[in-house]
């Protein structure tokens with residue numbers, strides 16, 4: 001499972017654009033995400049924080065939940081890209097990794113990057129070894 005370089009760059013650019021929509025009055029740390037649907041449509045996500053902190057939604061989950069709510073089927077996605085202003089390419093939190101395992105194919109490519117243009121490619125399964133699931 002892989003997508004071509006042009007599509008990957010388009011996905012990373014969309015994640016960077018989504019990042020500008022982040023609502024982060026508490027951390028000031030903006031994250032953007034772009035999820036590529038089966039049909040080539042791109043679903044964008046940003047982190048959305050909350051005064052109670054706990055309800056905060058990461059960029060990755062915003063994109064995944066938006067796509068599912070828009071009618072995309074679980075495990076139908078082609079790739080996901082995440083961008084944050086980090087020294088090394090951003091790395092998703094444990095909650096988002098668990099949600100990716102639930103809603104994405106294990107071999108789906110995950111493109112992690114930062115604003116310096118550094119990139120790291122991994123997969124959903126590699127991000128969460130030993131993931132919990134009911135069918136164990």
Ligand SMILES: O=c1ccn([C@H]2C[C@H](O)[C@@H](CO)O2)c(=O)[nH]1
Pocket residue numbers: 024027029030031046047048049056057058059060082090091092093096
């Ligand atoms: O991969 C990540 C890591 C962090 N955040 C958000 C959550 C919170 O709003 C802020 C600081 O953790 O960044 C994301 O959206 N995605």
Ligand SMILES: [Zn+2]
Pocket residue numbers: 058059060061092093094095096097
């Ligand atoms: Zn997260």
